[in-house]
Amino acid sequence: MKKGLPKEQWLVNFLNKHDLTRGAELGVQKGYNFKYLVENKPNLVLHGVDIWSEKHVRWDETPSEDLQFQPDSVNSEFLNDLQEWAKDYKGRAFFHRHFTTYAHRFFNEGELDFIFIDAGHEYQDVKADIQCWYPKIKKGGYMLGHDINQVQVRKAVREQFADTWKQAKEQKIWWKQL
Numbered sequence: 635m636k637k638g639l640p641k642e643q644w645l646v647n648f649l650n651k652h653d654l655t656r657g658a659e660l661g662v663q664k665g666y667n668f669k670y671l672v673e674n675k676p677n678l679v680l681h682g683v684d685i686w687s688e689k690h691v692r693w694d695e696t697p698s699e700d701l702q703f704q705p706d707s708v709n710s711e712f713l714n715d716l717q718e719w720a721k722d723y724k725g726r727a728f729f730h731r732h733f734t735t736y737a738h739r740f741f742n743e744g745e746l747d748f749i750f751i752d753a754g755h756e757y758q759d760v761k762a763d764i765q766c767w768y769p770k771i772k773k774g775g776y777m778l779g780h781d782i783n784q785v786q787v788r789k790a791v792r793e794q795f796a797d798t799w800k801q802a803k804e805q806k807i808w809w810k811q812l
């Protein structure tokens with residue numbers, strides 16, 4: 635794979651190389667990465683999961699079903715913009731305003747070709763995302779994630795996959811074929 639590419643270009647190359655067409659991005663925010671993938675890989679169907687809410691919902695036991703009722707904020711605007719943008723990509727871009735540890739239940743076992751983990755970056759977050767979403771990826775599919783340069787992310791990945799995972803250092807991406 636060519637070196638020095640921005641993360642999102644690297645990802646498109648990776649998806650093309652391994653023929654991955656059905657996936658989920660955990661942690662979408664403004665959708666910078668999400669939009670790039672959908673716009674640059676025409677056969678991709680992508681699901682985005684994010685709370686699109688202030689951080690406190692992660693600690694104050696807000697039920698995932700209530701996230702849709704969060705007061706208007708810049709986060710809601712991100713989601714509104716994404717939904718507007720998605721009208722041009724009918725059937726290819728889906729959004730789930732939920733905790734990542736809740737939204738996995740919307741998917742059947744082995745339904746996804748890949749996931750890209752970029753939501754909560756604490757050790758417990760990454761660990762929980764790996765465990766919740768693992769069964770949703772088909773055998774031979776890929777789990778990828780961002781910010782492997784962060785100690786707590788690396789700890790969670792190592793704990794799950796020992797030394798069997800790979801990384802693209804410049805893009806700070808880790809991945810593992812399942």
Ligand SMILES: C[S@@+](CC[C@H](N)C(=O)[O-])C[C@H]1O[C@@H](n2cnc3c(N)ncnc32)[C@H](O)[C@@H]1O
Pocket residue numbers: 659660661662663664665666667668683684685686687692732733734735752753754755759
């Ligand atoms: C680093 S940003 C995502 C950036 C995006 N992947 C990109 O590259 O354009 C992380 C996002 O994860 C979301 N997030 C953090 N913890 C979450 C959780 N437990 N469930 C769902 N979303 C979460 C935050 O709301 C934030 O929007």
